[in-house]
Amino acid sequence: MAIASNTDTPTNRGWYKRNEIAITPWLFLAPAILFFAVYVIIPIFQSINISFYDWDGLGEARWVGLDNYVELMDDGAFEVSLWNNLKWLLFYLLAIPAGLFIALFLNQTVAGIRIYKSLFFFPFVLSQVVVGLVFSWFYLPNEGLLSGILGWVGLGPVNVLGDPTLATYGIIAAGLWPQTAYCMILYLTGLNAVDPEQVEAARLDGAKGWKMLWYVIIPQLKPATFIAFVVTIIGALRSFDLISIMTNGGPFGQTRVLSFYMFEKALSEYGFRMGYGAAIAVVLFLIMLFFIAYFLWSMWKEDTDR
Amino acid sequence: MFPKPIQSASPGAQIAYKTLLPISLILWLLPLIAVAVFSIKPDTDFTQGNYWGAPGSFEFVNNYGQVFFNSDMPRYMLNSVLITVPTMFGAVALSAMAGFALGIYKFKSNLLIFFMFVAGNFVPFQILMVPVRDLTLDMGLYNTKTGLVLFHIAFQTGFCTLFMRNFIRQLPFPLIEAARVEGVAEWRIFWYVVLPLMKPALAALAVLIFTFIWNDYFWAVVLTQGPESQPVTAGITSFNAQFRAAYHLMSAGSIVAALPPVLMFFLMQKHFIAGLTLGAVK
Numbered sequence: 001m002a003i004a005s006n007t008d009t010p011t012n013r014g015w016y017k018r019n020e021i022a023i024t025p026w027l028f029l030a031p032a033i034l035f036f037a038v039y040v041i042i043p044i045f046q047s048i049n050i051s052f053y054d055w056d057g058l059g060e061a062r063w064v065g066l067d068n069y070v071e072l073m074d075d076g077a078f079e080v081s082l083w084n085n086l087k088w089l090l091f092y093l094l095a096i097p098a099g100l101f102i103a104l105f106l107n108q109t110v111a112g113i114r115i116y117k118s119l120f121f122f123p124f125v126l127s128q129v130v131v132g133l134v135f136s137w138f139y140l141p142n143e144g145l146l147s148g149i150l151g152w153v154g155l156g157p158v159n160v161l162g163d164p165t166l167a168t169y170g171i172i173a174a175g176l177w178p179q180t181a182y183c184m185i186l187y188l189t190g191l192n193a194v195d196p197e198q199v200e201a202a203r204l205d206g207a208k209g210w211k212m213l214w215y216v217i218i219p220q221l222k223p224a225t226f227i228a229f230v231v232t233i234i235g236a237l238r239s240f241d242l243i244s245i246m247t248n249g250g251p252f253g254q255t256r257v258l259s260f261y262m263f264e265k266a267l268s269e270y271g272f273r274m275g276y277g278a279a280i281a282v283v284l285f286l287i288m289l290f291f292i293a294y295f296l297w298s299m300w301k302e303d304t305d306r
Numbered sequence: 307m308f309p310k311p312i313q314s315a316s317p318g319a320q321i322a323y324k325t326l327l328p329i330s331l332i333l334w335l336l337p338l339i340a341v342a343v344f345s346i347k348p349d350t351d352f353t354q355g356n357y358w359g360a361p362g363s364f365e366f367v368n369n370y371g372q373v374f375f376n377s378d379m380p381r382y383m384l385n386s387v388l389i390t391v392p393t394m395f396g397a398v399a400l401s402a403m404a405g406f407a408l409g410i411y412k413f414k415s416n417l418l419i420f421f422m423f424v425a426g427n428f429v430p431f432q433i434l435m436v437p438v439r440d441l442t443l444d445m446g447l448y449n450t451k452t453g454l455v456l457f458h459i460a461f462q463t464g465f466c467t468l469f470m471r472n473f474i475r476q477l478p479f480p481l482i483e484a485a486r487v488e489g490v491a492e493w494r495i496f497w498y499v500v501l502p503l504m505k506p507a508l509a510a511l512a513v514l515i516f517t518f519i520w521n522d523y524f525w526a527v528v529l530t531q532g533p534e535s536q537p538v539t540a541g542i543t544s545f546n547a548q549f550r551a552a553y554h555l556m557s558a559g560s561i562v563a564a565l566p567p568v569l570m571f572f573l574m575q576k577h578f579i580a581g582l583t584l585g586a587v588k
Binding site: 020021022024025026028029031032033035036038039040041042043044046047050057104105107108109110113116118119120121122123125126127128129130133134135137138143144145148177182185186187189190191192193194196199212213216217223224226227230234237238240241244245258259262263266267274277278280281282284285288291292295296299300303 | 307308309311312313323324327330331334335336337338340341344355357358400401403404406407408410411413416417419421422423424425426428429430431432433434435436437438439440441456457459460461463464467491492493496517520521523524527528539542543546553556560563564567568570571572575579582583585586587
């Protein structure tokens, strides 16, 4: 190897040289750990701490114990946000079967199929801000393309984003667009690696269609499904951009989710209630923690199996 | 291969498949196509209610000219570049080192530190919002690009370290042992042996980070305000206010804002997809 010429034989084996293997990883880790601790790990605990205070972000913080959490219990807007988060979690997962469906549709070798795959993936590359704008025009009550299409088949125009019950579903549908594209690309990669011999063997045994998909293909797609699940759950709980762009929480606050409500309480014209906002964030964090624990447990099992 | 190759199906099915492909693609991209058409329409089309018909005239140069020469858009774009590119280098550098440490060395807290990065990467942003904003204010970096870059580097390091560590684990370990036997210093092993082998991972991460950071909206709103330092995602909302209901200009603006990551994706597609689908196959 070329590098062999670069080596200098250590004449004086100092303390560093003797402990090189033990120290080096820490030197390499130091900058990353420092950044991550300052900006991610410590702030988590600071937020938990702030959630026990009444604080406007500028003046003196006043210890209020669990008051913020007690107040949350009676807060109608918090309840709406929590329910909407559940809706997001549930319906956002539709991206997984939808992505699988499109991947199966595109998993062929005809001319130009690569371009089709890239163009189907395209929405994922767009910023959520742009997706939000595009869909809010799509949903425009009279001029929107959706109302146009509905009028064409004889249905009246709908004001999706102006309707308190429909608005959240409208936003989730917009979010599903890029998310489905992501799941599709995961499954396309997964399908590429499906063992052809197993498929042939199953074919000889008479398996086809749904049975083949369910018993032979989907089990082999398990790693792709796991990642799709992880990114979709995180995406659902992080939903903020689309809501902020498309409805700004309205109509009548009916499209708020925890992440949006927290922002509204802590950093918007509705007041600077840092402590209350932090309490909302802690609740969101606890929901996430449940999933994080599951993800880490799965990864740990995987890692120790090897 | 599953599903069955279409070539083995009946000719009718093959024709059906080949006609279905473009139709489904057009339906899938319909909202986007609509915006592209909007962006070349004249203003009068919208005032006369001609939203979905053919453009009254072709105003490509006019509309995009407005965006580039008559708005803050170029400034926002420049801000985005100045935020995205340093973040890309910072996060890739930090995580290459951290990934090397976690992937190559065996020490007691290795898995614990690794899981700290992974877990932190899944955390909802909102729990970081108040303290990070305070920290940025205290450092005098509120409403600066540097403040945004520092946070992005730190947060992206979580995901990048996960990626790098898993990638390095797949490298042939005997190579490193051989170098050690030769007496090569550890940092030289990193620089001359491991880093060259990591080129695909570095490229994949660089394009992914570019896209993620370019598209960030939440932190842009939390840590910056105004055209001096806000990136284009936040800028487009003030653009929205400036050209209220001017759909043709809004569309042109959105397309311009979306273009850099789109170009990045189409130019570096292989790396991009390799990065996104890491772990999707065993």
